[in-house]
Amino acid sequence: GAVVSQHPSRVICKSGTSVKIECRSLDFQATTMFWYRQFPKQSLMLMATSNEGSKATYEQGVEKDKFLINHASLTLSTLTVTSAHPEDSSFYICSATRQGIYEQYFGPGTRLTVT
């Protein structure tokens, strides 16, 4: 149990376009979802915390107008990278938690390459 999926697993887009990444909890209801980005050989950097039906809470330095997060249901959160630029190229990972449970269940990640 506690499986989280992400789609797509890899995406290549042109500079200036927008990309949407989906994160789904497949067999549980996720009260909270988190979005991270990870550069090569570095740790996970939290971008934002998302609760179903409310606005996401962004970490300092993360542009909320550039990284749009929607958490429309207890099983789905989306991250849209708007007007992507090459510096946005990274590995984006989501995670989900269940109410009262401490561990986070991570998705397999999405490799974004902006050309």
Place this chain on the structure above:
Amino acid sequence: SQKIEQNSEALNIQEGKTATLTCNYTNYSPAYLQWYRQDPGRGPVFLLLIRENEKEKRKERLKVTFDTTLKQSLFHITASQPADSATYLCALGRSSASKIIFGSGTRLSIRP
């Protein structure tokens, strides 16, 4: 500001030995500490959680200790195997719905 350090960026040990990874933190009072495993190109996988009032936790070949006075956790893998080769991340948190803060990770390599 809060800081989490995993002292070794990389650790290489012989198969069968015990691997010991260290996680130190400053300017933070966690309610719990977690350890995750991450393979290249994949998301982290939860391994163990230890709460602030616990000294030690075990799960099969894994053992975690937590010393809130030293602000340190040790993660041990006994009878290590090449399949244990991965990056191991420690993470600190305060409540079940709150964000957790990750350390930089230790890349563990077990040679046959």
